[in-house]
Amino acid sequence: MADVSPLRADTSSLRIIFAGTPDFAASALAALIAKGYNIVATYTQPDRPAGRGKKLHKSPVKELAEQHNIPVYQPLNFKDDADRQALKALDADLMIVAAYGIILPKAVLDTPKRGCINIHASLLPRWRGAAPIQRAIQTGDSETGITIMQMDEGLDTGNMLWVKKTPITQDDNGGSLHDRLADLGAEAMLEALERLDSSELQNEQQNDQQACYAHKLSKTDAQIDWSQDAKSIQLTIRAFNPWPVAYSVEAGERIRIFEASLVESTGSQIPGTVISKSRDGVVIACGEGAINITKLQLPGAKAMSVSDFVNGGKAMLEVGTVLTSAGAHS
Numbered sequence: 001m002a003d004v005s006p007l008r009a010d011t012s013s014l015r016i017i018f019a020g021t022p023d024f025a026a027s028a029l030a031a032l033i034a035k036g037y038n039i040v041a042t043y044t045q046p047d048r049p050a051g052r053g054k055k056l057h058k059s060p061v062k063e064l065a066e067q068h069n070i071p072v073y074q075p076l077n078f079k080d081d082a083d084r085q086a087l088k089a090l091d092a093d094l095m096i097v098a099a100y101g102i103i104l105p106k107a108v109l110d111t112p113k114r115g116c117i118n119i120h121a122s123l124l125p126r127w128r129g130a131a132p133i134q135r136a137i138q139t140g141d142s143e144t145g146i147t148i149m150q151m152d153e154g155l156d157t158g159n160m161l162w163v164k165k166t167p168i169t170q171d172d173n174g175g176s177l178h179d180r181l182a183d184l185g186a187e188a189m190l191e192a193l194e195r196l197d198s199s200e201l202q203n204e205q206q207n208d209q210q211a212c213y214a215h216k217l218s219k220t221d222a223q224i225d226w227s228q229d230a231k232s233i234q235l236t237i238r239a240f241n242p243w244p245v246a247y248s249v250e251a252g253e254r255i256r257i258f259e260a261s262l263v264e265s266t267g268s269q270i271p272g273t274v275i276s277k278s279r280d281g282v283v284i285a286c287g288e289g290a291i292n293i294t295k296l297q298l299p300g301a302k303a304m305s306v307s308d309f310v311n312g313g314k315a316m317l318e319v320g321t322v323l324t325s326a327g328a329h330s
Contacts, residue, residue, distance in 0.1 A: 040071070093112060173238045217243070
């Protein structure tokens with residue numbers, strides 16, 4: 001690992017490289033810029049095709065960097081020696097990494113004089129990996145937070161430097177918690193930078209035995225398995241809103257489910273059976289208990305409240321219908 005001994009008390013004069021890609025990372029970059037830190041370069045993933053026209057789109061980090069005339073580098077990875085030499089030529093004191101999406105090899109981690117620190121959206125060692133925000137909700141965790149971590153060659157295994165916590169409320173979904181943690185991540189990073197040369201900054205080793213792996217989200221994960229208990233299904237719906245969005249299938253048609261609440265059910269209906277349908281919600285039997293869907297999206301339509309769905313008169317989710325579960329053939 002790079003030498004992480006203190007450089008100087010005035011951290012505002014540090015030569016900082018920022019590496020990140022999505023909105024979560026852009027929040028931290030914006031905070032650094034606002035505080036006047038010396039950002040000598042940004043690294044972000046290459047522009048990607050998106051939308052119906054598949055036009056190349058810049059990442060939020062690239063857009064922000066360009067607005068502030070900060071140089072942008074977009075290597076596919078760091079296997080090319082030219083990319084490593086370009087990084088070295090920046091003569092950086094520190095690299096700050098947030099949701100970059102590219103694994104950094106040891107040669108890169110060791111290039112900045114102070115190494116690389118990461119803004120990670122969980123209370124490490126819980127939820128290492130790609131989707132810590134959604135997995136924390138899906139599993140029913142009562143709190144989460146930000147860990148500022150000194151990066152090493154492992155996957156989110158480095159020593160913990162600074163931590164900020166936040167509760168996960170019953171109203172949180174993947175989107176709301178993401179936005180709160182983006183702001184919290186920026187705050188935690190600034191606090192850690194202010195303490196780089198202070199004994200206040202922790203350097204705590206993680207307990208690997210307590211680690212969980214937050215698997216990357218995929219659309220295939222999002223199909224509801226109605227044999228699960230109602231609480232598990234409702235947590236998944238919350239976690240996967242706004243992406244990839246939990247869904248179920250009726251007669252081959254995909255119904256995306258954005259919001260649902262828990263309701264009591266003492267019946268013995270087949271899991272996935274529509275128990276009732278009204279403007280107050282569509283109640284679906286689960287392996288144990290039931291959920292009441294209050295916001296959904298039909299094929300070819302926009303997301304809507306169940307009240308609007310019922311008023312529209314669409315002949316779907318009728319009482320007695322059995323929805324297709326994950327793993328079953330529709």
